[in-house]
Amino acid sequence: xxxxxxxxxxxxxxxxxxxxxxxxxxxxxxxxxxxxxxxxxxxxxxxxxxxxxxxxxxxxxxxxxxxxxxxxxxxxxxxxxxxxxxxxxxxxxxxxxxxxxxxxxxxxxxxxxxxxxxxxxxxxxxxxxxxxxxxxxxxxxxxxxxxxxxxxxxxxxxxxxxxxxxxxxxx
Numbered sequence: 001x002x003x004x005x006x007x008x009x010x011x012x013x014x015x016x017x018x019x020x021x022x023x024x025x026x027x028x029x030x031x032x033x034x035x036x037x038x039x040x041x042x043x044x045x046x047x048x049x050x051x052x053x054x055x056x057x058x059x060x061x062x063x064x065x066x067x068x069x070x071x072x073x074x075x076x077x078x079x080x081x082x083x084x085x086x087x088x089x090x091x092x093x094x095x096x097x098x099x100x101x102x103x104x105x106x107x108x109x110x111x112x113x114x115x116x117x118x119x120x121x122x123x124x125x126x127x128x129x130x131x132x133x134x135x136x137x138x139x140x141x142x143x144x145x146x147x148x149x150x151x152x153x154x155x156x157x158x159x160x161x162x163x164x165x166x167x168x169x170x171x
Contacts, residue, residue: 002053003036005051006064008054009043010072010081011131023070023129023136032142039064046072051084059088061122065151067124071131073116081128082115089119096127096150100139111135123155 007027013019021043031038040063044050050073058064072081086092096118104111114135116128125147129139152159 003031003148004039004063004065005036006033006058006067007031007041008051008058008067008069009041009168010046010069011043012045012078014043015045016092022133023131026136027068027070027129027140030137030144033135034144046078046080048084051081052088055085055121055126056088059121062123064097064124065155066147067126067138068129069127070129070136073114073128073130075113075115077169079115084116085117085119085126085128088121089117090121092117092119092146093125093150094118096143101140102127103142104135104138108134108138111138120154125150125154 007024009021009024011019011021023164024041024043027036028041042054044054051069055067055069058067066100069081069085097114097116100110100116101114111130114130117128118125118127120126127143129136149159158162
């Protein structure tokens with residue numbers, strides 16, 4: 001399955017070239033390693049309208065199957081990625097970010113402070129990831145366990161569930 005990925009890095013310093021986008025690079029490496037296509041990548045400042053606008057354009061155009069954000073999910077005043085994402089989501093999928101926090105939290109307690117959101121807009125799955133490279137890698141390890149199935153569900157692919165076969169099943 002070829003999944004089209006969009007990567008949106010939210011960073012005031014990154015947008016002016018004062019910080020390397022290592023977390024975005026980690027997403028690219030992960031996506032390429034899994035055979036997915038990174039079709040668009042952008043860096044924006046921590047501004048609600050810019051984040052929401054970019055995510056909405058990517059989803060509404062059908063350009064990406066999955067939009068992954070990195071950064072802006074913490075507790076500082078400038079961390080507005082969750083609010084910007086919530087403003088454009090049609091349906092939330094809180095279990096995704098809950099699973100990412102649950103995987104990282106025991107080994108890195110500050111992961112519990114992440115306020116990321118996840119959900120869908122149209123046929124695009126949108127997931128907020130932390131801004132740290134470590135947090136992104138840990139989140140991607142969780143995401144890869146169900147991403148292809150989630151994309152199938154969002155896109156409307158045939159995902160008919162069949163009852164498992166048992167020893168008594170015939171046919």
